[in-house]
Amino acid sequence: MKQFLSLVAVCIFSLSAWAQETVAVNTGDLISPEVKNQTVTFRLLAPEAREVWVETDFFEKSRQQTPLGEVEMAGRQRMEKGENGVWSYTVALPAPELHTYCFYVDGVRMLDPSNVYMLRDIATYMNYFLVDGALSENYFVREVPHGTVAKVWYPSPSLGMERRRMMVYTPAGYEEGTKRYPVLYLLHGAGGDENAWSELGRAVQILDNLIAQGKAEPMIVVMPNGNGAQQAVPGEYPNSMYKPSFMNPKTMEGSYEKAFPDIMNFVESHYRTINDKAHRAIAGLSMGGFHSLYISANYPDKFDYVGLFSAAINRESKGENTYIYKNLEEKLATQFAAAPKLYFIAIGNADFLYQDNVEFRQLLDRHGYKYEYAETDGGHEWRNWRKYLNNWLPKLFK
Amino acid sequence: MKQFLSLVAVCIFSLSAWAQETVAVNTGDLISPEVKNQTVTFRLLAPEAREVWVETDFFEKSRQQTPLGEVEMAGRQRMEKGENGVWSYTVALPAPELHTYCFYVDGVRMLDPSNVYMLRDIATYMNYFLVDGALSENYFVREVPHGTVAKVWYPSPSLGMERRRMMVYTPAGYEEGTKRYPVLYLLHGAGGDENAWSELGRAVQILDNLIAQGKAEPMIVVMPNGNGAQQAVPGEYPNSMYKPSFMNPKTMEGSYEKAFPDIMNFVESHYRTINDKAHRAIAGLSMGGFHSLYISANYPDKFDYVGLFSAAINRESKGENTYIYKNLEEKLATQFAAAPKLYFIAIGNADFLYQDNVEFRQLLDRHGYKYEYAETDGGHEWRNWRKYLNNWLPKLFK
Incomplete structure (x- = not known):
């Protein structure tokens, strides 16, 4: 049992001894997205990053000029870096829906490693979370x-x-x-x-x-x-x-x-x-x-x-x-x-x-x-x- | 039909007009991983990144000291930045197997946006690709x-x-x-x-x-x-x-x-x-x-x-x-x-x-x-x- 507990500890130290694949990692106790008190907070551990943004389907959209005309783009917000290397952004909870988001780290789009819930749309994955309410009540797995x-x-x-x-x-x-x-x-x-x-x-x-x-x-x-x-x-x-x-x-x-x-x-x-x-x-x-x-x-x-x-x-x-x-x-x-x-x-x-x-x-x-x-x-x-x-x-x- | 083709073009320009979710993007024609001539090449578009590494299950492992003793870690290799902002790394094709990998961009672990094939192990996703051979022949979907x-x-x-x-x-x-x-x-x-x-x-x-x-x-x-x-x-x-x-x-x-x-x-x-x-x-x-x-x-x-x-x-x-x-x-x-x-x-x-x-x-x-x-x-x-x-x-x- 002692050896077993040590191994659990090793896992918690983000290492791969017992984890089921050699490249497995553990992002620790970071919670993202966290829904609390009518807000949602996104978090990402990135101590060396210069700039981290979060893009969601519920931020105000921007319009950008392209060679093909003006096109609507998903909205992004700059995240703030805390002393522990964790970037975060808190916003009022959006309307009931299945909401999608992703991060941009130094210009590179990436998924939230703290959220295993993701969806693929054609060739693109995005993280998601659900906000409960009349519109979305049937989108949840219920008892x-x-x-x-x-x-x-x-x-x-x-x-x-x-x-x-x-x-x-x-x-x-x-x-x-x-x-x-x-x-x-x-x-x-x-x-x-x-x-x-x-x-x-x-x-x-x-x-x-x-x-x-x-x-x-x-x-x-x-x-x-x-x-x-x-x-x-x-x-x-x-x-x-x-x-x-x-x-x-x-x-x-x-x-x-x-x-x-x-x-x-x-x-x-x-x-x-x-x-x-x-x-x-x-x-x-x-x-x-x-x-x-x-x-x-x-x-x-x-x-x-x-x-x-x-x-x-x-x-x-x-x-x-x-x-x-x-x-x-x-x-x-x-x-x-x-x-x-x-x-x-x-x-x-x-x-x-x-x-x-x-x-x-x-x-x-x-x-x-x-x-x-x-x-x-x-x-x-x-x-x-x-x-x-x-x-x-x-x-x-x- | 003309309008339709324009929309396809808009998609190719990485925009989201017809793409099925507002946060959908398109990573363009980048191929990663590319298996060719007994090599595999990993690629990532990250023009603003300072440092990109690829970690795989087939690179030589490293051993690191931890408070709990020496632990084996998956091997990583530094990728090289090309003039177009694409980082790449080419290596001899590994042995037949289902192989897993991920990237590190300025210290942040991320998945390969050019590869939709991924597996979740507990709370960690990793990309994968298959190398064909006697050992792995039954791991492929066959006709x-x-x-x-x-x-x-x-x-x-x-x-x-x-x-x-x-x-x-x-x-x-x-x-x-x-x-x-x-x-x-x-x-x-x-x-x-x-x-x-x-x-x-x-x-x-x-x-x-x-x-x-x-x-x-x-x-x-x-x-x-x-x-x-x-x-x-x-x-x-x-x-x-x-x-x-x-x-x-x-x-x-x-x-x-x-x-x-x-x-x-x-x-x-x-x-x-x-x-x-x-x-x-x-x-x-x-x-x-x-x-x-x-x-x-x-x-x-x-x-x-x-x-x-x-x-x-x-x-x-x-x-x-x-x-x-x-x-x-x-x-x-x-x-x-x-x-x-x-x-x-x-x-x-x-x-x-x-x-x-x-x-x-x-x-x-x-x-x-x-x-x-x-x-x-x-x-x-x-x-x-x-x-x-x-x-x-x-x-x-x-």
């Missing part, structure tokens, strides 16, 4: 029954791929029962992958909480990978340890939409789904909204619930499968002849895709196609997509 | 059928907890068939959790590859959380966004071992398992080896395969459940009266637990209990545990 989340592989013959991956959420109780469930297909945006909704989107927490509260119907949620040339999240298929990028092959040229029945066939033959239009929903953000629009229009008898969150309407690129995007008005006419129970469009008033969505709604209006519209503040960002999901799920399958 | 990995919640009445989580690997083909499978319970070490084996341990890749090669039997692998006071990985249960630590409550005081039947009951009632001793295995690293030793000794009719990887023998702490650790010799006598088919002990010759394992083997030898022993170089580290798993799995259930 409620939890669904199972599985990384599942399926074949996609239409894409010529033996293996592709999806994340599948089955609601609490699924494994114990024989009940059949409705299905939501929930699609990510450009640069995202099958992990995006469960990580950045807090979809698992939102589902667990809404279902536990009786606000949403228990449902199976399928989160596929919408990049037609990718098998899975980069790093999790052969030779894929590249840097993820915003633009990927086979994303908005029709092949994914064409292959979507491969996903549905797998899901409906491997899960206890209810296989009719009234029990299928499809929704997505940005590129995923684009996919949802065209998948639901091309398979008009499949989905009674369609959700376009900040959808990238009219963004298709060229290719042999662009027939998927042709004759949209005709396809919508067919789709709305037996109209979906809920066709939902949501967008932030500062989104660069706002005008495209205005025009799309004008098209729907011209034909008298019914839809529900939700406009929020903010732009093309996850805080809106979490909100849209949280507000939309209670309307499904009822 | 083979993949098993499903699910985050599953189960009740643990013995721990008084309604919800605890485990990772469950079901082999490729499980969902399509009706076959029953043997089960391996695979346990993590101190400071670890139910994610440790599938992340740091590459267990999913090792299983997929060995099963596809016909070397290992298709099996279900259950990776529970061995910290009896934790529901799940920190951050994934209520009020758990603390900094993970090496020592956790209820880890080596008997309550987890006492509650282990809760895990087995859930698994055997929710999966198509073969429920006899010949089709159950238990193994773990460090604290998980300790758990495996005592669980198999306390439930002597349950496991025909026991694996102690760098096991922390004789490390128990006090508490009401320490009866689990009492009378070990008597318990072993019962266990070895109907001896397990394979009792396996592996350890590195530089492990600080080496002598404890010598003494434990002497105990087994004294009684003539049969076991298999594998001694490797190296210490208490993941490269050994991956190797032990990879070498041991082919011996199970045969």
